[in-house]
Amino acid sequence: MxxxxxxxxxxxxxxxxxxxxxxxxxxxxxxxxxxxxxxxxxxxxxxxxxxxxxxxxxxxxxxxxxxxxxxxxxxxxxxxxxxxxxxxxxxxxxxxxxxxxxxxxxxxxxxxxxxxxxxxxxxxxxxxxxxxxxxxxxxxxxxxxxxxxxxxxxxxxxxxxxxxxxxxxxxxxxxxxxxxxxxxxxxxxxxxxxxxxxxxxxxxxxxxxxxxxxxxxxxxxxxxxxxxxxxxxxxxxxxxxxxxxxxxxxxxxxxxxxxxxxxxxxxxFPCGIVCHPVIDACIQLHAELGGEGRRIEDIIKVETRVHPLVIELTSKRTPKDGLEGKFSVFHGGAVGLLYGKAGPAQYADEVVTDAAVIAVRDKIDATSDAKLAANETYVTIHFTDGAKIEKHIVHAVGSLELPMxxxxxxxxxxxxxxxxxxxxxxxxxxxxxxxxxxxxxxxxxxxxx
CATH class of the missing domain: 1.10.4100.10 (2-methylcitrate dehydratase PrpD)
Incomplete structure (x- = not known):
């Protein structure tokens, strides 16, 4: 019993x-x-x-x-x-x-x-x-x-x-x-x-x-x-x-x-945990952008491949406030690329509705890939000159394999x-x-x- x-x-x-x-x-x-x-x-x-x-x-x-x-x-x-x-x-x-x-x-x-x-x-x-x-x-x-x-x-x-x-x-x-x-x-x-x-x-x-x-x-x-x-x-x-x-x-x-x-x-990061691999990747890519002298404005599109749960749980394309932003993998990726961090301040209502954030968010796309683990992702940034950089996250920070x-x-x-x-x-x-x-x-x- x-x-x-x-x-x-x-x-x-x-x-x-x-x-x-x-x-x-x-x-x-x-x-x-x-x-x-x-x-x-x-x-x-x-x-x-x-x-x-x-x-x-x-x-x-x-x-x-x-x-x-x-x-x-x-x-x-x-x-x-x-x-x-x-x-x-x-x-x-x-x-x-x-x-x-x-x-x-x-x-x-x-x-x-x-x-x-x-x-x-x-x-x-x-x-x-x-x-x-x-x-x-x-x-x-x-x-x-x-x-x-x-x-x-x-x-x-x-x-x-x-x-x-x-x-x-x-x-x-x-x-x-x-x-x-x-x-x-x-x-x-x-x-x-x-x-x-x-x-x-x-x-x-x-x-x-x-x-x-x-x-x-x-x-x-x-x-x-x-x-x-x-x-x-x-x-x-x-x-x-x-x-x-x-x-x-x-x-x-x-x-x-x-x-x-x-x-x-x-x-x-203060959001749905399935977003974390993409945010982790984008924060690392933010640092690489600075090192290569590239600008956010030079990005044409950002492609992500994610576990299916990411699409199911966090696919809000146009969140209206901070609470909805927590269920938007696009917002998480955008603030990671823009600011190199994604703490509570980056999920404030005024950040979610900021034009600069929206501009980056609109360039991000997410594709479901059932072959990926739940804490894994591929993120690829494409630039106006045809160049691209990619980040593969095997285990996101905060996972059991990479604990805080x-x-x-x-x-x-x-x-x-x-x-x-x-x-x-x-x-x-x-x-x-x-x-x-x-x-x-x-x-x-x-x-x-």
Whole structure:
């Protein structure tokens, strides 16, 4: 029984059972999440949610990372709003086997509850985060790819269970209570791919965090659900599998043997991850253009060959704003060629609609090639004099084969957080965030962020 097995594993998990590599991955995942959430706090989508919900805020027990003004609220709203902020720039982590952005829903719920509860150590938070991420990703693998193909946003449709597991760890739920929490979270399925490019995409992980928090708290007070919530004929897996055959038993059996958090990658660019090979290539080509004395104006066309998912997910030819730009491989390539970088500033609304960017974007074409790996591309620039230069990316930066280093993660954290906090405060926040796992009480740390 998958539900029972997942509940048993998550309630019996102990820090001593986590390999050093897993603990390191958890620390990096939480650090990256904090930076993304601070940076996302001043995005228009996050601000609209904050303004709309502020009249309904409860007791100020939990911090809203990066917010000024009303920066503390009740745990449920903190989970929701931090979850939105964590994902709104599309700059968060990615479990590459399933495209799940696993940390956002789990960390948003875990941190909100940890601060509410008080006296929760950083080590306890990292353990809860690990348990939740493993639960989310194992469920995602069990229904991948049919679940995603039919239209579910897999980050949030698995994230509510991951969040429930994470908070359930901090609540010290019994095995039976954890099974009920999993069931309560499983019925709160949220997230449609149709919403990509709109404010609602970032609502997905926020709502999943809030739902998982609610599920764990209700279960701790005796609320029940089906003991076969995941595997029953009309349970979660069979209902959301999209006509595919769920593989729950296979992946639940791997818990504690194959750690999915170790396959959690971090984005160097704030957009759909399938765009990253093209952006990586264009940034490298930008440097080569300068070295050869060629100008952007001399480019006739830019041809790219990409994995089919790039066309399926990021083929917005004329994005109208920054959110749509995140799903435009043409915009990503254009800013890479023009500026030699593609950070949050290059996905601002005014950059997406800038005439110079549009001029380059219109010269870029993308052709699907099923023979290419998901993180591979060929980009060829053609010039007015008949010359051409080509870049072949075998593994994009940020992939498992070419992961971001701690130094690169720090640069990313400071770069994006400085847009909200200023450079000096962003550097201080980075130092604090790297050490959150060592804290005796994470509430003290969160209030400083």
């Amino acid at each position: 998958a539900t029972k097995k997942l509940a048993k594993w998550t309630t019996s998990l102990d820090s001593s059972l986590l390999p050093n590599s897993v603990q390191t991955a958890a620390r990096r995942s939480l650090y990256n999440y904090i930076g993304c959430t601070i940076a996302g706090s001043n995005h228009t989508a996050a601000q609209k949610a904050h303004r709309g919900l502020e009249p309904f805020f409860g007791p100020a027990t939990s911090s809203l990372l990066g917010y000024k003004g009303t920066s503390r609220t009740d745990a449920q709203h903190a989970a929701l709003l931090n979850g939105i902020a964590s994902h709104v720039h599309d700059y968060d982590d990615t479990h590459l086997a399933t495209i799940i952005h696993a940390t956002g829903p789990v960390a948003s719920a875990v941190l909100a509850y940890a601060e509410y509860k008080g006296s929760v150590s950083g080590q306890d938070v990292l353990l809860a985060l690990t348990a939740g991420i493993e639960a989310s990703c194992k469920l995602g693998l069990a229904v991948w790819p049919a679940h995603y193909d039919i239209g579910w946003h897999i980050t949030s449709s698995t994230g509510s269970v991951g969040a429930a597991v994470g908070v359930g760890r901090l609540l010290h739920l019994t095995e039976t209570q954890m099974a009920h929490a999993i069931g309560l979270a499983a019925v709160q399925v949220v997230g449609l791919r149709e919403m990509f490019g709109s404010d609602t995409k970032s609502f997905h992980p926020g709502r999943a965090a809030q739902s998982g928090l609610l599920a764990a708290i209700m279960a701790s007070n005796g609320y029940t659900s089906s003991p076969r919530a995941l595997e029953a004929k009309r349970g979660w897996a069979n209902v959301v599998a999209g006509g595919g055959t769920p593989k729950l038993d296979q992946f639940i059996s791997e818990l504690g043997q194959k750690w999915e958090i170790e396959d959690n990658a971090f984005k160097p 280093t701690d130094a690169q993660l720090t640069e990313k954290f400071v770069d994006q957080s400085a847009l909200v906090l200023g450079k000096e405060s962003a550097q201080k926040a980075s130092e604090i965030a790297w050490k959150i796992g060592e804290a005796s009480n994470v509430a003290d740390v969160l209030r400083r962020l």
